[in-house]
Amino acid sequence: MRAETFEFLRCPYCGGRLELVESLFHRRDGDEIVDGIIACHCCIFPVVDGIPVMHLLPAATSAREHVEAKRPDLARRVMFGLDDPAQSDIFDRVAASPDATYKETVEAFGPNFEGGYFLYRFGDPTFVVADAVVHAVAGTVLADGGRAIDICGGSGHLTRSLVAVSREAPVLADLYYAKIWLARRFTAPECVPVCCDGNAPLPFARGAFRFAMCTDAFMYIWTKRQFAGEMERLIDPDEGGKPGAAVIGHTHNARTWSPSHGQPLPPEAYAALFETTAPRVFAEAGLFADLLGGHGLDLLREDGRDALDRDPALTIVASRHPGVFARHAPPKPHGRARGVFRLNPLYRAAAEGAGGDAVTLRLHFPDADYEQEYGACRRYLPDEVTVARPLLDQLPSSTLPDGLAGLAARRVVLDLPARYY
Ligand SMILES: [Zn+2]
Numbered sequence: 001m002r003a004e005t006f007e008f009l010r011c012p013y014c015g016g017r018l019e020l021v022e023s024l025f026h027r028r029d030g031d032e033i034v035d036g037i038i039a040c041h042c043c044i045f046p047v048v049d050g051i052p053v054m055h056l057l058p059a060a061t062s063a064r065e066h067v068e069a070k071r072p073d074l075a076r077r078v079m080f081g082l083d084d085p086a087q088s089d090i091f092d093r094v095a096a097s098p099d100a101t102y103k104e105t106v107e108a109f110g111p112n113f114e115g116g117y118f119l120y121r122f123g124d125p126t127f128v129v130a131d132a133v134v135h136a137v138a139g140t141v142l143a144d145g146g147r148a149i150d151i152c153g154g155s156g157h158l159t160r161s162l163v164a165v166s167r168e169a170p171v172l173a174d175l176y177y178a179k180i181w182l183a184r185r186f187t188a189p190e191c192v193p194v195c196c197d198g199n200a201p202l203p204f205a206r207g208a209f210r211f212a213m214c215t216d217a218f219m220y221i222w223t224k225r226q227f228a229g230e231m232e233r234l235i236d237p238d239e240g241g242k243p244g245a246a247v248i249g250h251t252h253n254a255r256t257w258s259p260s261h262g263q264p265l266p267p268e269a270y271a272a273l274f275e276t277t278a279p280r281v282f283a284e285a286g287l288f289a290d291l292l293g294g295h296g297l298d299l300l301r302e303d304g305r306d307a308l309d310r311d312p313a314l315t316i317v318a319s320r321h322p323g324v325f326a327r328h329a330p331p332k333p334h335g336r337a338r339g340v341f342r343l344n345p346l347y348r349a350a351a352e353g354a355g356g357d358a359v360t361l362r363l364h365f366p367d368a369d370y371e372q373e374y375g376a377c378r379r380y381l382p383d384e385v386t387v388a389r390p391l392l393d394q395l396p397s398s399t400l401p402d403g404l405a406g407l408a409a410r411r412v413v414l415d416l417p418a419r420y421y
Contacts (some may be wrong), residue, residue, distance in 0.1 A: 001033040001047050002350040005192055006169075008147075008208035011040035012201045018045070029058045035072035036095035036103050037064065048075045051180055054203040055108065056198040059177075079177040079195070102186040103421040109178060110216050117370060119421060121157045123344045123411050125376040126313070128247045130215045133315060134299045137213045141245045141321050142166055146210025148172060149234060151227075152217035156183025156191055158249075160417065162211070163190045164338065171209070173202070186417050199223045202230045210242060217248030219262030228273035231414070234317070236276070240323045245319035246277065250284060258312040259373045267308040270316050279318035280325060283311035292379055296330040322407055333400075333409060339417040340396045346381065347412060360386045361412070378412050 009018050010145040018038040020026060026036030027048075036047045040215045046053050049072070053060045059078050066075035072255050073092075082088040087110045093106035096117065103119055138148055138161075148170040150159040156179075162170040172191040176178050180193040196203050198214070198221050214221075214233045220403075237245035252264035265273075265315050267281045283303045290297050308314065317324065343361070350362035363383050365371040385407065394401040400408055407413045 001050050001052050002192065003031050005052070005194075008205045009042060009052065009054070009194070010203055010205050011045075012196065012203040014042040015161065015201075016039055016040035016042070018052075023039065023183050024068055025072075027072065028120070029100060035067055036076070037067060039315075045305075046075060048072065048079050049181065050184070051079075051193045051195050053079065054194060055175070055200060057197065063115075070210075076166075080181070080248065081178065083108070084110070089204035099385075099419070101419045101421055102182065102417065105182065105186070113178065117156070117366070119345055120366065120370070120374070122416060123286060123346060123377060123381070124374045124412050126216055126250050126374070127157060129284055129315070130158055130290060130412070131161045132291055132297050132328075132331065133247060133249055133287070133317070134158060134213070135165060135331045136299060137245050137247055137317055137324055138162055138213070139165040140326075140328075141210050141243070141319065142324040143323075144242070146242065146244065147171065147199075147208065148211040149193075149204070149209045149213070151202065151212065151214045152185070152221070153180075153213075153215075153233070154217070155179040155186075158213070158215055159183060159188040159191045162213075163188055173198075186419060188321055188417075198227060201226070204234055207238055207241065209237050210237075210244035211247075212244070213247045213249060215247070216251075218248045218251040219264040222263065224265065225273055225319065227361055229275065232274060232276045243320040245317065245321060245324055245419075246274070247318075248314075248316040253309070253314055255309045256336070258310040259369070259402070265313055267305075270314060274316075274318045277318040277320060279316050280309055282315045282317065282378045283307045284313040284315055285311050287315060288376070288379075293332070294330060295327075297328045299325050300327055333403075333405065334415070335400045337398050337400070337415045337417055339420070340398055341400050341408065341413055342396045342416050342420070343392075343410050344381070344414050345421055347385075350384070357389050359384050359389055359392055360384060375404070377411075381412060382410065385412060 021037045021039050025039045033047050037044050042075050046067045063075040063077045091108040136409050147168040148162045151173045153159045153172045159172040173194045177195045184193045212234045232244040252258050254264045254266045268408040271279050347361040348364045351360045391403045
């Protein structure tokens with residue numbers, strides 16, 4: 001936990017600032033707190049492996065006791081939810097290996113860890129839309145500085161998108177400690193990780209951020225009114241400060257059915273949650289069509305009631321920034337990877353051409369549930385594609401090989417974090 005985090009971290013219950021309790025067990029690495037106890041006016045919270053745990057759920061209380069007893073290793077196990085000692089040993093071995101990949105580490109959490117689809121996240125249609133919204137909206141409001149927060153950001157796939165448009169490290173907040181830990185290690189190592197409960201007041205100062213986002217999670221939040229109010233509080237600027245933006249991306253629609261439904265609201269009820277900023281509600285199908293058309297994102301559009309009512313997924317954007325509700329150019333393709341260019345993990349080599357000079361790649365879904373939920377990826381991912389073997393052999397690569405730009409544009413080739421799979 002970096003010292004700068006104290007500038008905007010606040011107790012979710014008393015609102016007070018936090019400081020390290022020097023008299024209790026703690027470990028530092030330079031000016032970062034690795035393990036320790038931080039205190040406000042009302043509570044004490046543990047910092048476990050660099051991540052402050054800002055809630056009082058049972059695991060957090062056990063973890064705090066382990067840190068106080070000078071056993072940060074046991075605190076981390078509790079936060080990971082690794083109850084089975086055999087699985088804990090497997091995990092500790094994998095986590096200790098500097099070569100372990102994201103995929104191997106997710107698997108080491110055991111079969112109960114909800115990790116199955118994360119591997120495909122960078123290529124799925126929900127991500128494609130949300131990533132474009134981040135580039136358009138966060139890219140606009142953060143153009144001259146300010147910090148972003150990804151609330152309920154899971155293992156940091158979209159936090160990585162925020163890193164690309166931020167000068168200051170974005171905050172990744174989530175209830176699931178294991179996911180944040182994975183993000184900091186693999187997906188978005190630049191992020192400031194904070195473990196907190198989205199159903200409680202958020203542990204940050206008023207106006208600490210210029211962009212606040214919650215994507216693909218809001219329908220699982222019970223205290224929706226409080227959450228939207230908290231987003232508005234987090235981006236509330238000081239007198240004369242720059243206007244920010246709040247985005248609820250990919251939230252389900254109560255008027256339609258969708259897999260993993262949650263407790264969604266109808267479109268107008270989402271809009272009504274925001275009391276200080278005028279939001280616009282977009283049907284995700286329209287945003288997706290914009291991107292397939294290659295023209296960027298049109299946030300000037302006003303989706304009518306029919307379009308909103310029939311779309312299973314909605315995006316809500318609240319902002320007073322004059323540049324947000326505009327037509328946004330598509331993100332420019334990059335020849336140099338932020339991580340490494342690799343084949344989308346949904347593709348498998350199906351057949352070799354004569355002489356072995358060409359390879360046919362075939363789209364392969366992990367299971368029928370994935371296909372049902374994310375099958376819209378067929379709109380940009382071809383069922384089958386043939387690639388020259390020497391081109392394919394250049395992957396993984398930090399620069400995009402000439403000749404693969406077309407496949408990168410179709411997301412058959414992706415810019416993935418290092419050591420992803
Ligand atoms: Zn407090």
